[in-house]
Amino acid sequence: MSSAPDTSATAMPKNYLNEKITVSSWLLTLDHKRIAILYLVSLLAFFLIGGLAALVFRVELMTPEADVLRSETYNKFFTTHGIVMIFFFLIPSIPAVLGNFLVPVMIGARDFAFPKINLASWYVFMFGGVLALIATIAGGVETGWTFYTPYSTMYANSNVILAVCGAFIAGFSSIMTGLNFIVTIHKMRAPGLTWFRLPLFIWAMYATALVILLGTPVVAITLVMIFVERAFGFGIFDPALGGDPILFQHLFWFYSHPAVYIMILPAMGVVSELISCFSKRRLYGYRVIVFSSLAIAVIGFFVWGHHMFVSSQSTFAGLTFSFLTFFVAVPTALKMLNWIMTLHKGSVSLASPMLYAFGFLGLFVIGGLTGLFLSTLATDIHLHDTYFVVAHFHYVMVGGGVMGFLGGLHFWWPKITGRMYPEGLAIFAAIVIFIGFNLTFFPQFQLGVHGMPRRYHVYPEEFQVLHIASSTGAMVLGFGYLIMGAYLIWSLKFGKIAGKNPWNARGLEWETDSPPPTHNFHETPVVRHPVYAYEYASETSNEPDVQSEKGHV
Amino acid sequence: MNLLFDLLPVQATEYAKQVDALYLFILAISAFFTLLFVGLLVGFTLKYRRRTQDERPEPPHEHYTLELVGGAVLLALLMGMFFWGAKLYFKAQRPPADAMEVLVSGKQWMWKLQHPSGKKEINTLHIPLGKAVKLSMTSEDVIHSFFIPAFRVKNDVLPGRYTQVWFKPEQEGTFHLFCAEYCGTEHSRMIGYVRVLSQEAYDRWTMNLGDADETPVQAGGRLFAELGCIACHRPDAGALGPDLTGVFGHEVALSDGTTLIADDNYLRESILNPQAKLVAGYAPIMPTFQGSVNEEQLAQLITYIKSLSN
Ligand code: HEM
Numbered sequence: 031m032s033s034a035p036d037t038s039a040t041a042m043p044k045n046y047l048n049e050k051i052t053v054s055s056w057l058l059t060l061d062h063k064r065i066a067i068l069y070l071v072s073l074l075a076f077f078l079i080g081g082l083a084a085l086v087f088r089v090e091l092m093t094p095e096a097d098v099l100r101s102e103t104y105n106k107f108f109t110t111h112g113i114v115m116i117f118f119f120l121i122p123s124i125p126a127v128l129g130n131f132l133v134p135v136m137i138g139a140r141d142f143a144f145p146k147i148n149l150a151s152w153y154v155f156m157f158g159g160v161l162a163l164i165a166t167i168a169g170g171v172e173t174g175w176t177f178y179t180p181y182s183t184m185y186a187n188s189n190v191i192l193a194v195c196g197a198f199i200a201g202f203s204s205i206m207t208g209l210n211f212i213v214t215i216h217k218m219r220a221p222g223l224t225w226f227r228l229p230l231f232i233w234a235m236y237a238t239a240l241v242i243l244l245g246t247p248v249v250a251i252t253l254v255m256i257f258v259e260r261a262f263g264f265g266i267f268d269p270a271l272g273g274d275p276i277l278f279q280h281l282f283w284f285y286s287h288p289a290v291y292i293m294i295l296p297a298m299g300v301v302s303e304l305i306s307c308f309s310k311r312r313l314y315g316y317r318v319i320v321f322s323s324l325a326i327a328v329i330g331f332f333v334w335g336h337h338m339f340v341s342s343q344s345t346f347a348g349l350t351f352s353f354l355t356f357f358v359a360v361p362t363a364l365k366m367l368n369w370i371m372t373l374h375k376g377s378v379s380l381a382s383p384m385l386y387a388f389g390f391l392g393l394f395v396i397g398g399l400t401g402l403f404l405s406t407l408a409t410d411i412h413l414h415d416t417y418f419v420v421a422h423f424h425y426v427m428v429g430g431g432v433m434g435f436l437g438g439l440h441f442w443w444p445k446i447t448g449r450m451y452p453e454g455l456a457i458f459a460a461i462v463i464f465i466g467f468n469l470t471f472f473p474q475f476q477l478g479v480h481g482m483p484r485r486y487h488v489y490p491e492e493f494q495v496l497h498i499a500s501s502t503g504a505m506v507l508g509f510g511y512l513i514m515g516a517y518l519i520w521s522l523k524f525g526k527i528a529g530k531n532p533w534n535a536r537g538l539e540w541e542t543d544s545p546p547p548t549h550n551f552h553e554t555p556v557v558r559h560p561v562y563a564y565e566y567a568s569e570t571s572n573e574p575d576v577q578s579e580k581g582h583v
Numbered sequence: 584m585n586l587l588f589d590l591l592p593v594q595a596t597e598y599a600k601q602v603d604a605l606y607l608f609i610l611a612i613s614a615f616f617t618l619l620f621v622g623l624l625v626g627f628t629l630k631y632r633r634r635t636q637d638e639r640p641e642p643p644h645e646h647y648t649l650e651l652v653g654g655a656v657l658l659a660l661l662m663g664m665f666f667w668g669a670k671l672y673f674k675a676q677r678p679p680a681d682a683m684e685v686l687v688s689g690k691q692w693m694w695k696l697q698h699p700s701g702k703k704e705i706n707t708l709h710i711p712l713g714k715a716v717k718l719s720m721t722s723e724d725v726i727h728s729f730f731i732p733a734f735r736v737k738n739d740v741l742p743g744r745y746t747q748v749w750f751k752p753e754q755e756g757t758f759h760l761f762c763a764e765y766c767g768t769e770h771s772r773m774i775g776y777v778r779v780l781s782q783e784a785y786d787r788w789t790m791n792l793g794d795a796d797e798t799p800v801q802a803g804g805r806l807f808a809e810l811g812c813i814a815c816h817r818p819d820a821g822a823l824g825p826d827l828t829g830v831f832g833h834e835v836a837l838s839d840g841t842t843l844i845a846d847d848n849y850l851r852e853s854i855l856n857p858q859a860k861l862v863a864g865y866a867p868i869m870p871t872f873q874g875s876v877n878e879e880q881l882a883q884l885i886t887y888i889k890s891l892s893n
């Protein structure tokens with residue numbers, strides 16, 4: 031059980047980071063770990079842009095009148111926020127960063143099946159992202175991230191086409207990543223690593239990749255249709271040209287509902303890993319979690335109409351979609367049950383990644399349960415397109431998705447960079463983020479119930495108090511993210527050397543160096559135990575677990 | 584209304600109260616599960632916190648009773664929500680037959696409303712207390728959404744077709760009217776009020792504003808003659824087109840052998856795109872009126888044709 035490597039901070043052993051350090055060695059790298067870093071840096075930049083846009087319009091919303099922005103500008107800000115956060119941050123976040131880094135390492139492979147496609151996916155993504163940014167800077171887009179027709183095709187006078195092209199192109203990078211995941215997980219698992227020995231993170235990536243491959247082409251076609259109608263006046267969605275505006279909503283949500291699972295399944299995978307590690311045992315109901323991920327991926331394709339209860343779809347369609355939607359709630363709830371039961375009789379420690387996992391659980395339970403108000407027909411009619419929906423999806427996407435991403439980032443940070451961040455600050459930031467988040471979004475439920483519509487620049491006075499609370503929360507939240515960014519960057523140079531397995535976790539990624547060598551393992555690992563083998567010293571050895579001295583938690 | 588302390592907004596209709604009962608039911612269930620979950624989370628974390636570094640907890644056993652029972656209980660509760668919600672939804676979809684019909688037309692960024700008496704107004708809807716009101720809505724441009732929080736009703740307003748919303752106000756007062764579907768620059772200014780007046784006050788209001796306009800039915804009748812519809816649609820045997828008396832709300836046999844119930848959207852299509860669905864036994868000779876009638880006139884024609892079925 032060697033690990034704590036020697037101190038001299040500068041002399042890290044040869045690894046994927048220090049092997050070559052030229053710019054071209056980064057930009058032309060085929061190493062999945064370096065590609066993950068490229069993604070990490072670009073996604074954080076997008077997160078910053080999206081976050082700043084949100085801060086600006088939250089400031090605007092502190093008063094009922096228009097003071098900081100004109101209506102047109104306000105609309106451009108929330109559109110930019112939505113497009114950037116969804117298409118250029120959250121959808122790729124966990125798969126492209128943590129998934130890219132970890133999938134090969136966790137299954138004991140040297141790289142993905144198609145490393146060149148992997149690199150290409152980053153370039154494609156950046157190309158789409160840059161187009162979207164140009165659309166934003168050169169005049170902006172004001173359709174909302176949902177691009178509803180006929181507004182987006184015939185009425186909006188902004189850079190819709192450019193933004194649509196950006197989202198369209200970024201979709202291909204998702205598809206490339208998804209393809210790589212599926213082939214690699216099928217074909218390149220280490221000896222002994224059977225399907226039911228796979229870590230739940232891998233299962234989550236697998237389920238996500240399935241959704242990506244089945245769903246993304248549909249949104250791509252839909253975006254092309256917007257392009258064709260807007261650019262050439264072919265009547266597809268605009269009734270004035272003989273089109274059908276509701277058709278757009280069907281096509282859009284056929285992708286965008288499953289897309290919410292592209293955003294949450296990976297976070298669920300991360301949380302499973304965290305809870306197992308910081309309870310020191312295998313997850314309760316491992317197989318239930320696996321099958322619930324797959325069930326969510328499949329059922330998720332049959333519920334899109336729940337976004338359209340008041341769109342004038344038929345009564346029968348409304349009933350069907352409401353009915354089916356309740357069935358997604360069941361596998362989701364089972365996961366919650368399994369996570370909580372893992373703590374029961376576990377050995378629970380509250381290190382910073384676990385705090386993020388707890389943040390995920392606490393916020394996701396609210397996000398999920400508020401989904402029930404929206405799945406129920408009569409209540410959704412009232413709540414649809416109000417701040418209630420805004421609060422709901424932020425609880426699931428930020429409370430769930432982003433918390434999961436940050437938890438995973440902290441957990442694997444020592445593996446990725448070889449260094450620890452300051453634990454005390456990390457705990458502090460996690461708490462600030464949790465409080466800021468709730469202060470921002472909880473009041474929005476109340477706003478929505480009382481009828482405050484979403485995407486409103488000016489609003490009746492009685493809503494002001496809650497808007498002020500929400501805007502204050504947004505600043506606290508932003509401050510929390512800022513602290514986090516600061517200490518993570520600080521740790522790159524000054525952090526304590528982490529060693530192979532600082533959390534005393536199980537999983538192949540912890541059996542190689544931190545940071546791993548370019549080819550991940552010095553020799554191909556052979557897996558000997560079921561997953562999360564905390565009773566053994568490691569997945570590949572038969573020695574019983576000797577509690578590690580260095581486990582600092 | 585105090586947003587900090589009131590759980591629910593004003594309930595100005597019976598339907599709003601029924602929706603709120605369901606809302607409270609889901610809220611109770613959600614609160615229960617949230618507390619249970621957070622309670623267990625905190626409880627387990629304290630009780631099973633790591634005390635020493637060499638603790639080695641038992642791996643959990645794989646048995647699925649808890650999952651099965653938990654899943655079944657949950658599903659039962661969820662089905663309860665579904666059926667309750669569906670029951671109210673049916674109600675919201677079926678306006679009573681005697682409802683007073685107000686025509687609504689949304690356009691960037693205002694609401695135009697027309698009463699059966701012919702009164703027109705913009706952004707403020709006056710309605711009498713205790714009387715069922717049905718709105719027949721369409722848009723002149725993009726999608727809007729007609730939302731009255733105090734009545735718990737909302738429906739999108741689409742270009743090129745009719746949608747409806749109905750309610751029966753049971754409280755006098757002034758309530759918010761919002762556009763809920765993002766529709767462009769001034770979306771947040773596409774708002775107004777619903778004023779619920781006593782029947783007398785409503786009648787007086789109708790009189791006061793009386794600039795001797797014709798009612799929508801009268802206007803429709805006039806257009807029906809002016810546009811020459813009447814030349815083909817006559818109640819006598821030699822007419823080129825079908826008699827429109829009693830068409831609305833009844834079954835129509837089409838030339839392709841199918842049948843349908845004539846509703847607002849069918850009438851609309853028959854006028855704008857007559858060839859799309861041909862009535863059995865007639866030649867496709869009716870010209871399209873697309874472009875020769877505007878939304879308002881179209882709504883009046885339809886109201887007139889509907890009045891032939893009363
Ligand atoms: C427990 C399961 C969930 C249920 C039952 C549920 C239900 C719903 C329903 C019915 C709506 C439509 C509301 C409306 O527009 O009136 C909705 C909206 C939404 N949900 Fe969920 N949801 C669940 C989980 C999630 C998850 C996991 C995510 C994302 C990670 C998510 C993200 C969203 C988003 C983004 C919207 C709004 C989209 C928009 O209009 O811009 N939901 N949800």
Ligand SMILES: [Cu+2]
Nearest residue numbers: 287334336337
């Ligand atoms: Cu959905």
Ligand SMILES: [Cu+2]
Nearest residue numbers: 762764766770
């Ligand atoms: Cu609007």
